[in-house]
Amino acid sequence: MKKFFPVIAFIAVALVSLAMASFAYFATQEATRIKFEATADDALNRIASRVDLQLSLLRSTQALFDARHGKISSGEFKAFFDSLNVDGNFAGLRGIGFLRLVKTGNEELAERAILDDRGVAYRVHPEAVGRWRAPVKLFEPLDKKNQSAIGYDMMSEPVLRQAIEKAMEDDGQHASGRVLLDGKNGEKVPGFFVFVRLMVPTSPENINAGTKSIEGFVYSVFRAENLFQVALNKTPLLPVSIEVYDRAVDPGNLMFHSQKPAFGTKLLVTRELKVGGQPWLIQFRPTDAFEAPSSRAIPVTLGLLGLLLAVAIALVARYQERAYDVAWELRTTMEKSLLEKDLMLQEMKHRIKNSITRVLAIARQTASGSHDLKEFSDSFSARMQAMAASQDMLTRSRWQKADLRDLLRIELGQVFGKELPEGLLSGPEVLLNETTTQALGLTFHELATNALKYGETGNSVDALKVDWAKEGRGRNRTLVLNWRESGNDRLTAPAAIGFGTKLIDMNITRELNGTIERDFRPDGLQVHIRIPLQD
Structure with a gap:
């Protein structure tokens, strides 16, 4: 037992030191995780606030149409849009518009309404795919590239049709899934639509009329990249890299990914944000600007100091053991030397005897x-x-x-x-x-x-x-x-x-x-x- 005492002392002190270092390490990791989760929640709040601001514009547009019972001309709608200062106040908004809802087969109602308003004939396109059609009647900003949007039936797009059908059921805002929009340089970029229905009285001249029907849908179009960049570029900048997915984490559902490189993959926070009833999954990772609340060197220092202490205790125990063994070694050295000397003499005698016997045998046989x-x-x-x-x-x-x-x-x-x-x-x-x-x-x-x-x-x-x-x-x-x-x-x-x-x-x-x-x-x-x- 005395022989193994230094080893036992080293192992015991080392285990206690490593336990303390491990506790400090996990405490540091937990503090880092809590701090980063708070940072991720801050970034999530910025995104949610920005989305609410954008959707407030859709509610304002809906209120305008409600006040006029849906009777808004293209000139009035343009004047309303120009007054919003979209570039300064609503960055990320691609545009706003109005869809006229008609049954399949009654497309001429929508086409006549567009002709009366604009003085130019537009056909409802493309071909019908269901009971209802929802062609674009109004849209701003309407430049030359967007002229073809007038008369476009959004019911022909499966992703948009799903959101429009949900909007037909209640007065809430309903966002579409991920769609690809035209970017600044002609490339396709992820975006989404938000729809809200417009209800008008079936007999507007009757003051007491309480029956309403769906006239159409007010909608907004957003480029995801612009929307998230504006939300995250507020000062102070947050040390997070984000990826936004529509419904599920899948490369085909990616709405936006931050340009900041993620620093490591151990810290990952996933949050869900519902926009117009559509769930978004947002993954947050730290960038190299993220600072842990406490240094990782503390657990390492504790571990090293503990190991040094264990080594010192083991060395002291070892030196005490060596001091005790010196006397025993000195006493046994002489006995061992005498024994080895006797063995060597016996071995030499044996070898000399064998050699002499062999020499004599060779001599006798050679002589004969x-x-x-x-x-x-x-x-x-x-x-x-x-x-x-x-x-x-x-x-x-x-x-x-x-x-x-x-x-x-x-x-x-x-x-x-x-x-x-x-x-x-x-x-x-x-x-x-x-x-x-x-x-x-x-x-x-x-x-x-x-x-x-x-x-x-x-x-x-x-x-x-x-x-x-x-x-x-x-x-x-x-x-x-x-x-x-x-x-x-x-x-x-x-x-x-x-x-x-x-x-x-x-x-x-x-x-x-x-x-x-x-x-x-x-x-x-x-x-x-x-x-x-x-x-």
């Missing part, structure tokens, strides 16, 4: 197969050098592993006394343990010595090829090595087995638990060795 002292000295020295080379490789690797390619290069180089040509050795990297290194070192030395004495390799080392591969995986790995000598047409199997062959067989079969096969072919000797690889 030698005819004189010189032959014994040469053979024994060569085999000792092969053992020394293997020992040297293991010493350089701190008695861990020796590379098979390096072992072959050293042993063959000692025998042939020259640089080995490219391509003589081929195979993947194979790391050998101590036992395998010493056994294969003597085996390669004996094979090379025999090749030098009896094979064509004595004339050229190019006649020798050695390749190897690894088979299997994990503990079942096997080293497969092929030793090939070529170019000797007189090669035959020996009549008697010499010490070198016995030494090779003993190393492969007994020391390494492997197998060795010799094939004395007419073109040279081939030796096939398989030994299990051990870690």
Whole structure:
């Protein structure tokens, strides 16, 4: 438990600090959300106020028609419109007008009324699509581009027809869905219409007549972009980017989008605004001018300070633990050193004993197969050098592993006394343990010595090829090595087995638990060795 106390102290203090930082972070986020919602509501109020102002003009126009029982000439209507100063007071208004309601088949009533008023004949167009028709009788401003609007049946437009039919049912104002209007440069821009019905007495000459019928509809046309820009461009400017959709959030229903780039997408406020009974969905996002009520650096600072405090407490606990452990470490160091020294001495004794046993065995076998002292000295020295080379490789690797390619290069180089040509050795990297290194070192030395004495390799080392591969995986790995000598047409199997062959067989079969096969072919000797690889 004492060992893990610094970690436990660090985790506990860090968790408390992170909890405090998280609380501060979420509090900051909530304060930012509340502030932005208030900003969005402010922008919504500006839009609603502007829309109410625009619709108040429609109510005033309706009152004018009511006062005259719908009998307004085009000249009077133009004078009324000019007095409004639309550009200065009602920016976003595309125009206002009056629709005459007639049944399909009675279009001549509307056409006669237009002719009587303007002195010019206009046809009701286009073709009828229902029971009722609502051609334009009056419209301002009426410039050359708008002349074709006179006589146009708005019942032919499905979106407008839906709003007009609602206006036929009550005295309220009814807005249409999104429509495309002509912009300043001829492009199409989103807009909408608002309709209100005009009721007139069926017998205007009878003062007590209480029955009324629908004479037509007073309407206003608005460009959405101008309307919203005027509403939002009041000072102080609000740091919001808005998107306005008709009924549902869909690219095909987009009425207006702010030119200000939105700053991030995490803060999003959606509000609904009903205009003439038509619902608009308005999405508000902050711009880069929006300032959070509190800095986001506060939670980060709290978290960092908490982590620093946790680190400091953990370090203090760790130093106290280290101070306690120093005495124990000092006491155990001497015991460990003495134990390691004893193990090293035992290991050295074991290795020296094994080496002496191997040297004595090689000496006895070499002496029994030698005819004189010189032959014994040469053979024994060569085999000792092969053992020394293997020992040297293991010493350089701190008695861990020796590379098979390096072992072959050293042993063959000692025998042939020259640089080995490219391509003589081929195979993947194979790391050998101590036992395998010493056994294969003597085996390669004996094979090379025999090749030098009896094979064509004595004339050229190019006649020798050695390749190897690894088979299997994990503990079942096997080293497969092929030793090939070529170019000797007189090669035959020996009549008697010499010490070198016995030494090779003993190393492969007994020391390494492997197998060795010799094939004395007419073109040279081939030796096939398989030994299990051990870690």
